[in-house]
Amino acid sequence: MKNKVRLFGTELKSLKNETKKTVPRVPRVSRVSQSQKNAKKGNWKMKNIIDILIDKIKETNNPTVMGLDPRFEMLPKCVTDKYPKTLEGVADAIIEYNKALIDETFDIIPAVKPQIAFYEMFGLPGMKAFEETCKYAKEKGMLVIVDAKRGDIGSTAAGYSNAFLGKTKIGDVEESIFDVDFLTVNPYMGSDCVKPFIEDCKKYNKGLFILVKTSNPSSGELQDIKLENGDEVYTTVAKLVEKWGEDLRGEYGYSSIAAVVGATYPEQLQSIRKTAPHTYFLIPGYGAQGGKASDIALGFDGNGLGGIVNASRSLMCAYKSDLWKDKFAEVDYAKATRAEAIRMRDELNSAF
Amino acid sequence: MKNKVRLFGTELKSLKNETKKTVPRVPRVSRVSQSQKNAKKGNWKMKNIIDILIDKIKETNNPTVMGLDPRFEMLPKCVTDKYPKTLEGVADAIIEYNKALIDETFDIIPAVKPQIAFYEMFGLPGMKAFEETCKYAKEKGMLVIVDAKRGDIGSTAAGYSNAFLGKTKIGDVEESIFDVDFLTVNPYMGSDCVKPFIEDCKKYNKGLFILVKTSNPSSGELQDIKLENGDEVYTTVAKLVEKWGEDLRGEYGYSSIAAVVGATYPEQLQSIRKTAPHTYFLIPGYGAQGGKASDIALGFDGNGLGGIVNASRSLMCAYKSDLWKDKFAEVDYAKATRAEAIRMRDELNSAF
Numbered sequence: 128m129k130n131k132v133r134l135f136g137t138e139l140k141s142l143k144n145e146t147k148k149t150v151p152r153v154p155r156v157s158r159v160s161q162s163q164k165n166a167k168k169g170n171w172k173m174k175n176i177i178d179i180l181i182d183k184i185k186e187t188n189n190p191t192v193m194g195l196d197p198r199f200e201m202l203p204k205c206v207t208d209k210y211p212k213t214l215e216g217v218a219d220a221i222i223e224y225n226k227a228l229i230d231e232t233f234d235i236i237p238a239v240k241p242q243i244a245f246y247e248m249f250g251l252p253g254m255k256a257f258e259e260t261c262k263y264a265k266e267k268g269m270l271v272i273v274d275a276k277r278g279d280i281g282s283t284a285a286g287y288s289n290a291f292l293g294k295t296k297i298g299d300v301e302e303s304i305f306d307v308d309f310l311t312v313n314p315y316m317g318s319d320c321v322k323p324f325i326e327d328c329k330k331y332n333k334g335l336f337i338l339v340k341t342s343n344p345s346s347g348e349l350q351d352i353k354l355e356n357g358d359e360v361y362t363t364v365a366k367l368v369e370k371w372g373e374d375l376r377g378e379y380g381y382s383s384i385a386a387v388v389g390a391t392y393p394e395q396l397q398s399i400r401k402t403a404p405h406t407y408f409l410i411p412g413y414g415a416q417g418g419k420a421s422d423i424a425l426g427f428d429g430n431g432l433g434g435i436v437n438a439s440r441s442l443m444c445a446y447k448s449d450l451w452k453d454k455f456a457e458v459d460y461a462k463a464t465r466a467e468a469i470r471m472r473d474e475l476n477s478a479f
Numbered sequence: 480m481k482n483k484v485r486l487f488g489t490e491l492k493s494l495k496n497e498t499k500k501t502v503p504r505v506p507r508v509s510r511v512s513q514s515q516k517n518a519k520k521g522n523w524k525m526k527n528i529i530d531i532l533i534d535k536i537k538e539t540n541n542p543t544v545m546g547l548d549p550r551f552e553m554l555p556k557c558v559t560d561k562y563p564k565t566l567e568g569v570a571d572a573i574i575e576y577n578k579a580l581i582d583e584t585f586d587i588i589p590a591v592k593p594q595i596a597f598y599e600m601f602g603l604p605g606m607k608a609f610e611e612t613c614k615y616a617k618e619k620g621m622l623v624i625v626d627a628k629r630g631d632i633g634s635t636a637a638g639y640s641n642a643f644l645g646k647t648k649i650g651d652v653e654e655s656i657f658d659v660d661f662l663t664v665n666p667y668m669g670s671d672c673v674k675p676f677i678e679d680c681k682k683y684n685k686g687l688f689i690l691v692k693t694s695n696p697s698s699g700e701l702q703d704i705k706l707e708n709g710d711e712v713y714t715t716v717a718k719l720v721e722k723w724g725e726d727l728r729g730e731y732g733y734s735s736i737a738a739v740v741g742a743t744y745p746e747q748l749q750s751i752r753k754t755a756p757h758t759y760f761l762i763p764g765y766g767a768q769g770g771k772a773s774d775i776a777l778g779f780d781g782n783g784l785g786g787i788v789n790a791s792r793s794l795m796c797a798y799k800s801d802l803w804k805d806k807f808a809e810v811d812y813a814k815a816t817r818a819e820a821i822r823m824r825d826e827l828n829s830a831f
Contacts, residue, residue, distance in 0.1 A: 289600040295551075302602075350669070
């Protein structure tokens with residue numbers, strides 16, 4: 128990564144030397160990031176959202192996005208025990224858990240990615256937890272990428288876009304709804320289904336991550352199929368995304384119309400980097416799904432830019448992992464997440 | 480349609496002869512349908528959900544699903560004027576409007592299809608209106624197809640499936656969330672993203688409509704691309720859907736794993752009917768989008784079965800349409816919807 132600042136270069140070693148169940152002291156940088164300072168000066172609105180994301184990645188020296196996918200089984204007992212076993216109770220537990228994770232990481236991780244399925248599955252209380260999580264992360268200066276993989280015909284896509292990126296009109300009144308920074312979008316229905324989102328990206332300075340090559344085992348069933356012209360379906364989509372993003376390129380040369388490309392298919396990751404040189408990547412599949420830091424490096428450019436790597440379970444459940452469970456008590460679950468975030472950051476950086 | 484019962488054969492003519500602004504008397508069948516009688520006898524659970532849908536289509540002699548996509552501009556002023564211009568106010572207006580439409584049509588239309596985007600765009604109050612709409616339609620004996628076009632990697636798909644079709648586990652407790660009959664699903668990520676939904680379809684007797692060929696102008700960009708083997712992408716997906724549904728075929732020979740195929744591409748509709756003979760179709764694109772009854776007939780089999788045709792705007796906003804605006808006062812908007820539902824039903828039946 129360009130201008131590497133190894134602020135945390137020695138942290139991992141010191142953490143590993145800590146004794147069981149004691150809480151390691153983890154040094155912190157200032158809680159007010161450069162992006163937040165810019166925001167206070169009112170500079171945010173003038174920058175393309177992809178530049179804001181890249182600036183935050185450079186400031187934190189960390190191309191990581193923390194996936195916030197709170198399944199009930201993942202929540203620490205010390206949190207869930209406080210609340211009743213109802214939808215409302217779980218929603219409150221999720222809010223407490225997410226806020227604690229955000230509090231411990233907002234100075235070292237540039238963005239969060241709540242996966243909306245894990246909130247919707249808890250009904251209306253779950254959606255309230257989703258809304259509060261997005262709001263809290265933004266207040267702390269993190270960028271919010273909502274993973275909802277929306278896609279529908281034009282007028283319906285406009286409805287989704289209102290919900291996440293734009294505003295909803297009620298007569299003469301305009302209301303912001305979830306108002307997040309980026310949304311994941313499914314391209315199966317073609318360009319007129321993506322356009323309403325792109326229009327709101329232009330109007331409100333938001334961004335998209337459009338599915339190109341996903342990280343799951345069966346992604347190839349459709350995405351890898353060879354076409355008559357020799358391209359694969361994913362190459363066709365990558366070319367479309369590159370084209371859709373032409374008007375929205377920022378100062379780093381990347382567009383706010385970006386792509387989802389999984390870490391689990393390194394060959395395709397490398398090939399799509401060439402097909403779509405102005406397209407930033409959201410890279411899922413690191414860790415639990417099998418993607419390695421050296422695979423992920425193939426999606427990056429010569430300047431150490433080009434992607435942001437998602438980790439959900441490995442960060443959220445660090446307190447349960449083999450690496451950290453003996454170092455942190457359950458009640459220090461968020462500190463375990465911070466330690467894992469630092470380890471992951473250093474592993475990624477050492478691969479670039 | 481097999482066993483045609485032209486209960487309403489003469490209604491349309493009589494409606495057209497009514498004078499301006501008087502409310503036509505529209506005859507009604509018994510509000511308790513055969514399906515509801517079966518449900519009371521506890522027979523529902525024994526029938527495949529696709530058979531329940533087909534039975535209702537046959538009983539009402541109407542292969543129509545009413546799309547419930549409540550944009551603010553569509554709501555009658557006599558409804559919106561009662562509520563404040565806030566998210567909560569609009570949500571209350573939507574609930575009143577949807578309930579009125581359901582009250583006027585549940586004996587003549589077998590199912591409703593709320594498009595979740597048009598609820599999500601009103602935030603949490605909108606999602607409450609969505610939940611209440613689904614619940615009310617079910618209470619009235621209508622089947623509920625939620626149009627959400629969900630699709631994600633396995634564990635996330637399971638989250639969505641919990642929300643709409645299955646149940647959410649909270650420790651030892653299991654909670655039903657939206658608990659609807661059918662969900663639309665996007666296949667771009669392949670079979671392991673569809674499987675969690677199919678498992679819940681088996682376990683809870685639910686169904687899917689998987690996007691095969693959508694009705695929008697740019698659907699061909701990806702879906703029509705020719706593959707090396709000579710198939711189009713949509714043909715590949717149609718074959719996958721037919722295969723995924725093999726274990727879930729009901730007594731009419733159709734599977735509860737069904738497909739979305741647009742009315743706006745009659746050639747493809749006909750071709751997919753041949754490719755996927757056991758796959759029921761949800762057919763959007765009738766009316767406003769340009770699909771004609773004669774086009775739609777190509778998706779049906781020799782017995783008049785094979786599809787359910789969506790109409791959203793033409794039914795919901797019948798009170799504003801050229802055909803009905805002079806016959807119904809705004810306050811009778813739901814009666815205009817009933818009249819249009821009857822007109823549409825007769826038009827569809829005359830084409831088969």
